[in-house]
Amino acid sequence: MTSDMIGYIGMAGLLVMLVLRVPVALSMLVTGFLGFASVIDVDAAISMMKSVPVEVLTNYSFSAIPMFIFMGVLASHSGMAGSLFDASRKLFGGWKGGMAIAAVSSCGIFSSISGSSLATASTMSRVALPEMERNGYAPSLATGALAAGGTLGIMIPPSIALLLYAILTEQSVGDMFAAGLIPGLMGLLFYIITVWVVVKLRPNVASPSDPTTLIEKIKAITGLIPFGLVFMVIVFGIYGGLFTPTEGAAIGAFATLLYAIFTGLRLAGLWSAVQETLALSAIVFFMIVGAETLGYFISASRVSFTITEYVANLGLPNLGVLLCLLLLYFALGCFMDSIAMLLITVPVVYPIITALGIDPIWFGIITVLTVEVGLISPPVGMNVFVIKATAPHVKLGEIFRGVIPFIISDFCRLALLIAFPVLTTALIAH
Incomplete structure (x- = not known):
């Protein structure tokens, strides 16, 4: 049996395990080990299994991940989400x-600290959904706004997904964060416009917020300053070359810790945040170890090169290939975590886009945005089920109806980014 045939069988086996709900990290690890043993030999596979965890855990670039996770967990445990929503509601x-606009805005700002879509959706829904329901908001608008707003966590830097993509493809993390800034802010603006349009077309789905004075609005803006400072220090510090992404993550985590302590975080809360950070970091690193093992198998089987040659022989224009890849990511995004999906697919897809001469940073942003759309798309949008878990009294169909206008908004943003790549590359230093 040829090595590329073993590669195809291995990838098919990986998909079967994922469908059977075998943990993603374990699926990649088993596929990588058995596949590498089949292509090379068992001794080489055992040797690889000894070295890969050490390589991953001692890789300096990956050490930024626990710090970014710690930032998000601290923000969740310290009540920052509540303060953020309260300030946005007054604004x-x-x-x-x-309130729906405040919820979307809060999600956008909170995501700049958490770096995770699922964490943003889960945290903000606990804070904002009860308030919107008490004020007579339709369940579809309330849950739809939160599910969609949560997806901003995957794009607005510092994003763990963008960080991993940069490391996997050996791109500059600063450039990836800079490239994601305009698309992320566009998403926030488009979601606010979407809420406005929905309320205009269906006035009964929302009620006016309690009016606030100019002084209250100014105080609300002042309350948002700490979040803005953390965001600017990390993004502009990394982009400006003042410190590395790992140093920026540590500085951001320390600043968030100081703010959390200042706003009343107790020792018990800090210990709980540390425990949650360790648990989440272990999951992410297990997935990275699995992805690295799978990557060795893919490289040894040369399946990515075979696929690249096949795509080249099809004679499709670059746009056609891009749309096919995005359709794949959109489908996978409906039922798979964004980080897991990137870890599985990037080793296969990246050689294809480099062979076609597609800008890898631009492609990374387009890919992450497509994954973002998949997180709220039927039938299995991950963010939708996060909201459902937080609000079991709301019917699943109601939440999916609520996210449809936001999906349309995302497709409009995706079309703009494809048509005008400068929106992605404008802030990258050349």
Whole structure:
């Protein structure tokens, strides 16, 4: 049996394990080990299994991940989400649908600290959904806004997904964060516009927020300053070359810790945050070890090169290949975690886009955005089920109806980024 045939069988086996709900990390690890043993030999596979965990755990670039996770967990445990939503609600006080706009805005700002879509959706829904329900908001708008707002965590830097993509493809983390800034802010703006349009077309789904005075709005803006400072220090510090991504993650985590302590975080809360950070970091690193093992198998079987040659022989234009890849990511995004999906697919897809001469940073942003759309798309949008777990009294169909306008908004943003790559590359230093 040829090595590329073993590669195809291995990838098919990986998909079967994922469908059977075998943990993603374990699926990649088993496929990588058995596949590498089949292509090379068992002794080489055992040797690889000894070295890969050491390589991953001693890789300096990956050490930024626990720090970014710690930032998000601290923000969740210290009540920052509640303060953020309260400030945003006062800022948009008196607006029809103001609470929904505040929820989306809070998600966008919170995601700049958490770096995770699922964490953003889970945390903000606990804070904002009860308030919107008490004020007569339709369940579809309330849950749809939170599910969609949560997806901003995957794009607005510092994003763990963008960080991993940069490391996997050996791109500059600073450039990836800079490239994600405009698309991320576009998403926030487009979601706010979407809420406004929905409320205009269906006035009964929302009620006006309690009016607030100019002084209250100014105080609300002042309350957002700490979040903005953490965001600017990390992104502009990394982009400006003042410190490395790992140093930036440590500085951001320390700043978030100081703010959490200042706002009342107790020792018990800190210990709980540390425990949660360790658990989440272990899961992510287990997935990275699995992905590295799978990558060795893919390289040894040369399946990625075979696929690249096949795609080249099809004679499709670059746009056609890009749309096919994005369709794949959109489908996978409906039922798979974004980090796991990137770890599995990037080793296969990256040689294809480099062979076609596609800008890898631009492709990374387009890919992450497509994954973002998949997180709220039927039938298995991950963020939708996070909201459902937080609000079991809301019907699943109601949540999916609520996210449809936001999906349309995302497709409009995706079309703009494909048509005008400068929106992605404008902030990258050349």
